[in-house]
Amino acid sequence: MHGPMSSSGRGRSHRMGSFNGKPRRKKGNNELTTKEEVPELLQKQAQGLLEKGEEIKIAVSTDLRFDSTYGKDWLLVTDKRLIAFNQSGVLGHDIREVSLTSVEDIEILEMYGNNILKVTTSENAFELARYSKRLTPKFNLAVSELEKLSALKDADSGDGGRGRGGPGAGGRRRGRRGNGGNGTQPGGDKSRCEKCGEPIPSWSGVCVNCVKKSKLIFRLFKYAVPFLHVIIPAFLLMLLIRFVAVLPPILSKELIDNILMPVGTAVSTNQALPETSWGQLQGIADTLGGWFGSMPLGGSFGHLIAIIFMMVGLRVFTMGTSSIRGYMMAWVGQNVTRRLQNETYEHLNALSIDFFHERDTGNLMSRITHDVSRLRDFVANGLQDIVGDTFTILFMCTFMFSYHWKLALWTLIPIPCLIIFTIFFGKKMSKVYHVLWKRYANISTILASTIPGVRVVKAFAREQYEISRFSDLTHQVFTGEMNAAKLGTLYRPMMEFITYSGSIIIWLVGGWQIFQGDLTLGILFMFQSYMMQFFRPVYTLCQMNERFIRAGTSAERVFEILDTPPSVADKRDAVALANIRGAIEFKDVYFSYDSEKDALNGVSFQVQPGEMIGLVGHSGAGKSTLINLITRFYDPNEGTIEIDGHNSKEIRLKALRQQVGVVLQDPFLFAGTIAENIGYSKPGASRHEIIASAKAANAHDFIIKFPDGYDTMVGERGARVSGGERQRISIARAILKNPRILILDEATSSVDTETESKIQEALERLVQGRTVFAIAHRLSTLKYADRLIVLKEGEVDEMGTHEELIAKDGTYASLCQKQTELSKIRAW
Amino acid sequence: MNEAIKVADELEFLDASKVSIGRNAFEELVVQLPDGTIHTKVEPVRSFPVSETTRYISLLDNEGNELGIVEDVKKLTPNSRDVLTEELQKRYFMPKITKINSLDGQFGVTTWNVETSQGDVEFGIRTRYDIVTLESGRVLIKDADGNRYEIENYNKLDPKSIALLQTQM
Ligand SMILES: Nc1ncnc2c1ncn2[C@@H]1O[C@H](COP(=O)(O)OP(=O)(O)OP(=O)(O)O)[C@@H](O)[C@H]1O
Ligand SMILES: [Mg+2]
Numbered sequence: 001m002h003g004p005m006s007s008s009g010r011g012r013s014h015r016m017g018s019f020n021g022k023p024r025r026k027k028g029n030n031e032l033t034t035k036e037e038v039p040e041l042l043q044k045q046a047q048g049l050l051e052k053g054e055e056i057k058i059a060v061s062t063d064l065r066f067d068s069t070y071g072k073d074w075l076l077v078t079d080k081r082l083i084a085f086n087q088s089g090v091l092g093h094d095i096r097e098v099s100l101t102s103v104e105d106i107e108i109l110e111m112y113g114n115n116i117l118k119v120t121t122s123e124n125a126f127e128l129a130r131y132s133k134r135l136t137p138k139f140n141l142a143v144s145e146l147e148k149l150s151a152l153k154d155a156d157s158g159d160g161g162r163g164r165g166g167p168g169a170g171g172r173r174r175g176r177r178g179n180g181g182n183g184t185q186p187g188g189d190k191s192r193c194e195k196c197g198e199p200i201p202s203w204s205g206v207c208v209n210c211v212k213k214s215k216l217i218f219r220l221f222k223y224a225v226p227f228l229h230v231i232i233p234a235f236l237l238m239l240l241i242r243f244v245a246v247l248p249p250i251l252s253k254e255l256i257d258n259i260l261m262p263v264g265t266a267v268s269t270n271q272a273l274p275e276t277s278w279g280q281l282q283g284i285a286d287t288l289g290g291w292f293g294s295m296p297l298g299g300s301f302g303h304l305i306a307i308i309f310m311m312v313g314l315r316v317f318t319m320g321t322s323s324i325r326g327y328m329m330a331w332v333g334q335n336v337t338r339r340l341q342n343e344t345y346e347h348l349n350a351l352s353i354d355f356f357h358e359r360d361t362g363n364l365m366s367r368i369t370h371d372v373s374r375l376r377d378f379v380a381n382g383l384q385d386i387v388g389d390t391f392t393i394l395f396m397c398t399f400m401f402s403y404h405w406k407l408a409l410w411t412l413i414p415i416p417c418l419i420i421f422t423i424f425f426g427k428k429m430s431k432v433y434h435v436l437w438k439r440y441a442n443i444s445t446i447l448a449s450t451i452p453g454v455r456v457v458k459a460f461a462r463e464q465y466e467i468s469r470f471s472d473l474t475h476q477v478f479t480g481e482m483n484a485a486k487l488g489t490l491y492r493p494m495m496e497f498i499t500y501s502g503s504i505i506i507w508l509v510g511g512w513q514i515f516q517g518d519l520t521l522g523i524l525f526m527f528q529s530y531m532m533q534f535f536r537p538v539y540t541l542c543q544m545n546e547r548f549i550r551a552g553t554s555a556e557r558v559f560e561i562l563d564t565p566p567s568v569a570d571k572r573d574a575v576a577l578a579n580i581r582g583a584i585e586f587k588d589v590y591f592s593y594d595s596e597k598d599a600l601n602g603v604s605f606q607v608q609p610g611e612m613i614g615l616v617g618h619s620g621a622g623k624s625t626l627i628n629l630i631t632r633f634y635d636p637n638e639g640t641i642e643i644d645g646h647n648s649k650e651i652r653l654k655a656l657r658q659q660v661g662v663v664l665q666d667p668f669l670f671a672g673t674i675a676e677n678i679g680y681s682k683p684g685a686s687r688h689e690i691i692a693s694a695k696a697a698n699a700h701d702f703i704i705k706f707p708d709g710y711d712t713m714v715g716e717r718g719a720r721v722s723g724g725e726r727q728r729i730s731i732a733r734a735i736l737k738n739p740r741i742l743i744l745d746e747a748t749s750s751v752d753t754e755t756e757s758k759i760q761e762a763l764e765r766l767v768q769g770r771t772v773f774a775i776a777h778r779l780s781t782l783k784y785a786d787r788l789i790v791l792k793e794g795e796v797d798e799m800g801t802h803e804e805l806i807a808k809d810g811t812y813a814s815l816c817q818k819q820t821e822l823s824k825i826r827a828w
Numbered sequence: 829m830n831e832a833i834k835v836a837d838e839l840e841f842l843d844a845s846k847v848s849i850g851r852n853a854f855e856e857l858v859v860q861l862p863d864g865t866i867h868t869k870v871e872p873v874r875s876f877p878v879s880e881t882t883r884y885i886s887l888l889d890n891e892g893n894e895l896g897i898v899e900d901v902k903k904l905t906p907n908s909r910d911v912l913t914e915e916l917q918k919r920y921f922m923p924k925i926t927k928i929n930s931l932d933g934q935f936g937v938t939t940w941n942v943e944t945s946q947g948d949v950e951f952g953i954r955t956r957y958d959i960v961t962l963e964s965g966r967v968l969i970k971d972a973d974g975n976r977y978e979i980e981n982y983n984k985l986d987p988k989s990i991a992l993l994q995t996q997m
Contacts, residue, residue, distance in 0.1 A: 711876050
């Protein structure tokens with residue numbers, strides 16, 4: 001979770017081996033190194049090329065060859081030269097040697113599924129190494145060391161926009177290695193675990209191999225600690241309940257042996273009642289029996305009643321205490337849930353945008369709901385059950401062995417079968433349930449995507465397709481459930497059979513011992529009832545491992561959220577700029593969302609306070625990206641953004657965002673009233689202000705025509721208002737907070753031209769004294785802009801006033817011309 | 829650099845003391861604005877029909893254009909105030925529910941039998957989304973025909989009504 005991503009799989013020689021067959025984890029060999037052990041053969045060959053005293057500084061192996069097979073080639077770098085060994089034939093190597101002084105440029109060509117390291121000299125160029133994306137971090141490091149060795153670094157940063165290599169051959173030069181800033185790098189390789197390098201199952205988002213269950217579970221205890229004052233009494237209560245629960249068979253034994261049998265036999269043989277050796281309980285029974293002394297059948301019947309009373313008493317006691325204990329633990333469990341959920345949600349809010357881009361909403365939601373409740377179950381029940389069941393078994397064994405150790409030994413014979421069987425079935429079951437769980441998840445995924453997308457489904461008449469897709473899934477669930485049912489229906493009878501065989505053994509062995517006069521009927525009955533009670537605790541104990549794994553995985557999924565540091569965060573000494581004037585300067589800013597493709601490629605410009613800047617450019621040129629950097633949804637990978645002369649990374653996020661008003665390209669409204677949505681930007685905004693900003697956004701007129709006016713509910717995501725209305729509401733929201741920097745990203749793209757010019761008129765006065773960035777494809781929108789910046793493929797293409805750019809006759813001029821032509825056609 | 833304008837300062841309300849609101853022979857609202865212009869068939873509209881019933885009343889002319897906003901009905905001259913209040917009461921009918929007698933639910937449609945400030949009534953509700961509970965305990969209800977009802981504070985109803993209401997929320 002911490003540190004650079006995609007640092008997986010170093011120091012691994014046979015890449016394919018890790019996919020198939022047993023996962024191979026080499027702990028401690030995962031350090032990113034550019035000085036690998038060079039095979040002797042190559043070392044010898046290299047030695048021949050080196051001068052005296054020349055030392056190998058960098059030695060990196062690839063995992064791909066130029067003939068497109070997996071294999072290891074080598075790149076060695078000394079302080080004088082580069083040597084590439086590329087295997088040709090079975091054993092031979094092509095050796096290429098380039099002197100460092102002749103190197104003019106080193107670049108990494110990012111291809112599809114693999115990269116190539118290319119070196120250019122003044123006369124020619126060499127492709128020295130080819131490697132798969134897994135080795136990206138290693139080679140990035142190697143190249144930056146190489147640059148240092150060849151003193152190329154300065155030359156390189158001189159003109160970042162050189163863009164050699166271009167789009168040709170599908171390869172693209174990446175000006176910068178986006179991996180520079182550690183936490184900052186968004187995306188990256190989340191498909192592999194950073195610790196062990198194994199692929200991470202996408203359903204869990206967490207490496208299953210690396211979950212250190214014990215550690216996580218220990219950490220989970222932290223959440224239980226504040227409730228120890230309830231947990232400990234509940235635990236003691238549980239022990240008491242478990243103990244009391246194994247007593248009834250002893251009572252029935254007493255009932256049979258000491259009361260019923262003697263009476264029965266006495267009736268038939270006239271024997272005296274045998275002496276009991278049953279200490280205290282007998283004493284109690286005596287006293288109780290004494291109360292019934294006047295009963296017709298004398299003392300014995302009194303004993304019977306006494307024991308029955310005790311049986312009832314024990315039952316009532318267990319029931320009562322169990323429910324009290326259940327309530328206590330429910331309280332603990334719910335408290336743990338609440339704390340975990342609140343903490344996770346709070347942290348989720350602190351996390352930066354990239355975190356949410358990498359994971360789907362459904363996954364995150366299930367972590368906060370599903371996984372947390374699994375943890376609650378584990379804390380509240382799981383652990384105590386395990387201890388409790390162990391005690392139950394211990395209690396039962398103790399009693400059985402103390403009453404009749406020989407029979408006890410016999411009784412325990414089927415238990416290993418029970419254990420093996422349960423473990424075996426448990427494994428099968430968990431596999432089946434795991435599959436089922438995923439299938440159910442698929443159903444929610446399909447619902448989550450088609451219900452909000454219902455318009456698209458209907459518009460393209462794909463209902464039938466969606467229905468059949470859905471019914472495929474329900475069929476899968478059906479088969480899964482039937483598999484589970486098959487196992488389940490098999491498991492029960494088998495279990496019962498084993499238990500039954502146990503009781504047969506007791507009948508057999510016990511019966512024989514009764515013949516021998518070595519056993520009483522009561523003890524036989526007692527053993528029979530224990531046999532019946534054995535099943536449940538054994539079962540839960542066998543499931544223990546499974547429970548631990550599940551709780552561990554859930555804990556990891558929850559803690560992953562808690563452990564992710566926000567990639568955009570306040571520095572400790574961040575300044576709280578209370579009054580931003582609005583001067584903005586971009587200094588050679590590079591940014592990439594995924595470190596594969598640059599979205600901004602060395603952007604530099606300067607904006608005066610109060611200036612209105614129009615941002616123009618083709619779709620995908622990086623306009624919204626530029627704005628994302630100003631609002632610090634992301635931080636640049638390289639270069640700086642200065643606001644009023646402060647590096648934006650040094651400004652406190654809250655202070656910055658309080659003074660920046662944004663209308664996003666894709667405005668989002670919360671389910672609530674219009675007034676609430678407008679007021680969202682300024683807690684406690686008065687109605688006066690809300691109306692005023694709605695007026696400025698030209699929204700007031702349509703709002704008061706709704707029967708509910710400003711109290712109209714806009715529905716989920718603002719679904720009940722039109723696109724243009726939604727935009728105007730969000731403009732009002734941005735204006736309301738009276739921002740120093742106002743950003744309008746295609747803010748009026750969905751309204752008609754007349755409404756747009758009304759909005760502009762209203763805004764014209766408002767934008768005075770504020771720095772405004774307005775993005776628009778409809779160039780007329782930008783008629784009030786002081787200056788225009790034209791972006792093209794992440795770079796500043798042109799900059800200047802409308803007149804200047806027209807005079808320049810470049811990109812902007814041609815865009816303008818096309819639009820006027822278009823409008824002429826329309827006018828006609 | 830000149831200071832940025834505050835949005836709120838951009839909004840001007842009608843000068844309440846100089847507005848006069850009356851009725852003509854056709855029972856239409858006639859408004860004389862501070863600038864002296866006279867408009868007939870004026871429609872008063874509440875900006876916040878739910879949360880603010882006597883403030884921010886927008887006056888629309890017969891074409892639906894806004895003539896101005898009355899910030900507070902109380903600031904008007906007594907005559908105008910009475911006319912406007914009466915007109916608003918006519919336009920916005922939202923009885924207050926004081927007691928719920930019974931609720932009958934079948935397949936999503938619930939029939940409510942209630943006592944309101946304006947008398948007893950029975951109405952049907954189609955979805956539970958037509959019942960909106962605000963934080964203050966206020967409940968807003970829209971029935972199947974589009975009629976509105978409100979409960980000022982559901983915590984203050986009698987226990988039986990509360991129990992019935994809770995089944996719907
Ligand atoms: N969250 C993201 N993750 C990965 N790549 C992204 C992301 N957002 C945008 N991009 C890519 O970055 C590039 C610039 O996107 P950007 O949104 O800045 O374009 P734009 O100029 O605003 O385009 P438009 O006019 O269509 O809104 C595009 O190539 C886009 O595919
Ligand atoms: Mg955009």
